[in-house]
Amino acid sequence: MAASLPKPPVNHVTRSFTELASTVRETGLLRRAPVFYAVYGLALTLALGGVVTGFVILGDSWFQLLIAAGLGLVLTQVAFLGHEASHRAVLRTGPANDRLGRVLSTVVVGISHQWWMTKHTRHHANPNKRGADPDIEKDTISFVEEDAAESRGLIRWITRRQGWLFFPLLTLEGLNLHYRSIASLITHGSPRQRWTELPSIALHFGLYLVPVFWFLPLGMAFAFVGVQMAVFGVYMGASFAPNHKGMALVPADARLDFLSKQVLTSRNIRGGWAMNILMGGLNYQIEHHLFPNMARPHLAHAREIVREHCASLDMPYTETSLVESYGIVIAYLNRVGLAARDPFDCPERVAMGR
Numbered sequence: 001m002a003a004s005l006p007k008p009p010v011n012h013v014t015r016s017f018t019e020l021a022s023t024v025r026e027t028g029l030l031r032r033a034p035v036f037y038a039v040y041g042l043a044l045t046l047a048l049g050g051v052v053t054g055f056v057i058l059g060d061s062w063f064q065l066l067i068a069a070g071l072g073l074v075l076t077q078v079a080f081l082g083h084e085a086s087h088r089a090v091l092r093t094g095p096a097n098d099r100l101g102r103v104l105s106t107v108v109v110g111i112s113h114q115w116w117m118t119k120h121t122r123h124h125a126n127p128n129k130r131g132a133d134p135d136i137e138k139d140t141i142s143f144v145e146e147d148a149a150e151s152r153g154l155i156r157w158i159t160r161r162q163g164w165l166f167f168p169l170l171t172l173e174g175l176n177l178h179y180r181s182i183a184s185l186i187t188h189g190s191p192r193q194r195w196t197e198l199p200s201i202a203l204h205f206g207l208y209l210v211p212v213f214w215f216l217p218l219g220m221a222f223a224f225v226g227v228q229m230a231v232f233g234v235y236m237g238a239s240f241a242p243n244h245k246g247m248a249l250v251p252a253d254a255r256l257d258f259l260s261k262q263v264l265t266s267r268n269i270r271g272g273w274a275m276n277i278l279m280g281g282l283n284y285q286i287e288h289h290l291f292p293n294m295a296r297p298h299l300a301h302a303r304e305i306v307r308e309h310c311a312s313l314d315m316p317y318t319e320t321s322l323v324e325s326y327g328i329v330i331a332y333l334n335r336v337g338l339a340a341r342d343p344f345d346c347p348e349r350v351a352m353g354r
Contacts, residue, residue, distance in 0.1 A: 007347055009327045011353055016259065016309070016313060016344075017257070017258055017259040017290075020259070020290075020305070020306065020309045021290075021291075023305060023324075024287070024291060024294075024302055024305060027301070027305070028344050029291070029294060029298040029305075030291065030293070030294060031298075032089075032090075032092055032295055032299075033295035033296070033298065034092075034295045036295065036296065036297045037084075037090050037091075038080065038238065038296070040328070041081065042083065042143040043078055044074065044078055045142055045177055047070075047074045047077070048074050048078075049095075050070075051067055051070050051071045051074055054067045055067050055211070055215075057104075057333060059064070059215065060215075060216060060217060060220070062220065062223075064216060064220060067222065067224075068223075068225070068227035068231070069227055069228070069231045070242055071228050071231075072174075072227070072228045072229070072230070072231025072232040072235060073231060073235060075108070075109055075232055075281065076231075076232055076235040076239070076280075076317055077107050078104055078107070078108050078173075078226070079104075079111070079236065079264075079280075080107055080115040080208075080239075080279075080280025080281070081093050081104055081145065081280070082100075082101050082105045082108075082109060082113075082116075082279065083101075083116075083120075084102035084280070084281065085097045085098075085100040085101035086098075086105075086113070086116065086117055086120065086199070087292045087293050088293050088294050089292070089293045089294060090295070090298070092132050092137070099129065101113055101117075102196075102197070102200075102318070103200075104177075106197050106200035106201050106204065107200045107201075107203055107204050108151055108219075110201050110204035110205060110206065110208070111177055111178060111181045111201070111203070111288040112180055112181035112182060112184065112185040112193075112197050112201065113190070114185060114189055114193045114197060115180070115181040115184040115185055115189075116181065119135075122134050123135045123235065124289060126136075126201060126261070127244055127251070127261065127262065127264075127266065127289060128244050128247060128248060128249050128250055128252070128265040128266040129249075129251075129252075129261075130144060130249060130250065130251060130252040131249040131254065132252070135240075135244065136244075136249070138150075140155065140158060140169060141158075141159075141162050141333065142159050142162065142337065142340070143333075143336060144247070144249065144336065144340075145336050146339070146341035147198075148162075148336050148337055148339035148340040149339040151340045156340050158343055159337045159340040160337050160338075160340045160354065161334075162333045162336070162337045163329075163330040163332070163333035163334030163336065163337060164330065164333065166241075166297060166329065166330060166333055167234065167237075169233055169236070170233050170234045170236075170237035170238065171229075171230035171233055172229075172230075172233060172235060173232075173234070173237045174228075174229035174230065174232040174233035174236070175229055177231070177233070177236070181200075182201060184197060185197055185201075186198075189200070200216060212224050212225060212312075214293040222226070233285060238281045238326075239278075239280060239282050240282065241326075241329050242267060242269055242320075242322065242325035242326065242328075242329060243266060243267055243269075243282055243285040244266060244267065244285070245319065245328075245329045245332060245333070246267075246325075246328040246329050246331070246332035247264070247265045247266065247267055248264050248265055249265075250265065259315075260315065262286065262289040262290050262305075263286055263289075263290070263310060263316075263317060263327045264315070266285040266286045266304065266318070267285060267286075267318045267319070267320060267325060268283060268284055268285055268287075268288050268317075268318065268319040268320075269282075269283035269285075269319070269320065269321070269325055269327075270283075270319055270320065270321050270322075271283060271321070271322060272300075274352030275322065276296065280296075281296035281299055283307060283322075284299035284302070284303055285298065286303075286306060286317065287299045287302040287303055288320075290302075290306065
């Protein structure tokens with residue numbers, strides 16, 4: 001008689017997530033929210049129409065910079081809706097969500113949908129994991145000490161002060177998002193992706209830049225675009241940064257179960273329904289990472305279930321105020337930036353910022 005194979009060990013945390021997912025499903029929190037998204041979409045349409053109307057009425061006036069700031073806010077909110085569509089949380093079918101996300105990303109916001117999908121999917125699969133999460137890859141800002149230590153020249157100077165410079169640098173993030181998405185689409189996109197998305201992005205900039213430079217004086221037109229891009233970049237960065245920056249980093253060779261991987265690297269932001277609108281649902285980051293296709297109105301209820309579940313497992317569940325989260329991010333970036341310090345610097349001189 002053949003010997004029976006030993007039973008594989010039971011992963012209690014994995015089994016626990018299965019139970020959590022079952023509870024969430026049975027509670028009805030994975031159902032769509034068509035009324036919310038219809039109202040939200042109508043509100044964004046009216047807001048965008050209001051911005052266009054204000055632009056036409058004001059004409060040659062420096063008050064146009066207020067319109068530019070408003071446009072930056074509206075486009076960020078549209079990007080939030082596109083983010084939810086990319087997770088197939090808005091409409092009933094996957095293809096319909098994909099089409100909506102592509103139109104919102106390319107035509108309305110001016111960013112490659114394919115680039116965003118690829119980057120964001122990698123992030124969700126391995127949040128804060130070294131070598132796997134593109135959101136902590138080296139850029140102007142360094143998120144791990146090894147990258148900070150390798151910085152040179154101007155970047156090294158910035159890295160040493162990156163916590164304090166973080167929000168000022170976000171004023172350039174709008175331009176960075178446009179540039180990186182288009183460059184990635186040109187260099188790495190398939191012919192089909194290039195032929196479908198590049199014309200849509202070109203349409204976005206045509207509809208945006210032609211009226212601005214046609215109807216406004218040249219200097220005012222550049223100021224309009226600068227303010228809009230700065231507001232868009234700060235709003236986007238200030239909404240995404242509190243969610244993972246300063247949370248645990250996962251070593252490249254570590255293997256974590258799904259529940260631990262998502263909860264221990266994510267941070268929620270308190271603030272209720274107002275914060276939910278302001279941050280596009282990103283304030284419920286833990287629930288969003290556990291159930292990425294969950295419609296935004298259900299995240300608050302899911303939070304109660306997930307918090308109770310984590311407490312039963314003695315698993316840390318991190319939640320802070322928005323201001324506190326920014327303090328954590330700044331302190332973390334400054335701590336990482338110390339790796340870029342010249343080892344021969346005098347400690348007193350460094351402490352005095354000289």
